[in-house]
Structure formats: C-alpha cells, structure tokens
Amino acid sequence: MHYMHGYGSIWPMIGMIIFLAGLIIIGLFLVSNYVSGGRKKDSLGILKERLAKGEIDESEYERLKSILEE
Structure with missing residues (x-):
C-alpha cells in the first residue's frame, strides 16, 4: 500500500x-x-384553508376542488 x-x-x-x-x-x-x-401542505389542504379564511367562497371552492380531483 x-x-x-x-x-x-x-x-x-x-x-x-x-x-x-x-x-x-x-x-x-x-x-x-x-x-x-x-x-407539507397538499393542494386540497391549502384550498380548505383559503375557504376557512374567507379568501374564496363555497362555489369557488367546489370549482377548484373538482379541478384538483381530476
């Protein structure tokens, strides 16, 4: 060596x-x-937080949720 x-x-x-x-x-x-x-936050969790904070309404939540679940 x-x-x-x-x-x-x-x-x-x-x-x-x-x-x-x-x-x-x-x-x-x-x-x-x-x-x-x-x-780590997933996209659906972030969407739920935005709904809870009042940043989006229920119709917007449902629309975005359906897009995310596709």
Missing part, C-alpha cells in the same frame, strides 16, 4: 470527509423539517 509521507493512507481522510458531509446533509434536513413544522 502506498503511504503519503509516513502519515498513512488517504482513504481514512476521504471516508471522514464523506461521513462529515453526510452529517451536514442530515442536519440540514432535520433543521428544514423542524422549521416547516414537520408537515
């Missing part, structure tokens, strides 16, 4: 970089999931 200036192989360093990159990616995922409240 080839050694670099007596310090050992390069593979442990590459493994550590991959491991640290994986930890950073997992950490970013967990933070973004925590910030978003752990749930």
Whole structure:
C-alpha cells in the first residue's frame, strides 16, 4: 500500500470527509423539517384553508376542488 509521507493512507481522510458531509446533509434536513413544522401542505389542504379564511367562497371552492380531483 502506498503511504503519503509516513502519515498513512488517504482513504481514512476521504471516508471522514464523506461521513462529515453526510452529517451536514442530515442536519440540514432535520433543521428544514423542524422549521416547516414537520408537515407539507397538499393542494386540497391549502384550498380548505383559503375557504376557512374567507379568501374564496363555497362555489369557488367546489370549482377548484373538482379541478384538483381530476
């Protein structure tokens, strides 16, 4: 096996970089999931919220709901 200036192989360093990159990616995922409240809204849920807030009326809700369910 080839050694670099007596310090050992390069593979442990590459493994550590991959491991640290994986930890950073997992950490970013967990933070973004925590910030978003752990749930993603679907289109029908957003439509129901708009109806509840009074942004749209019932006829508009039914029209948009039928479009979404197609």
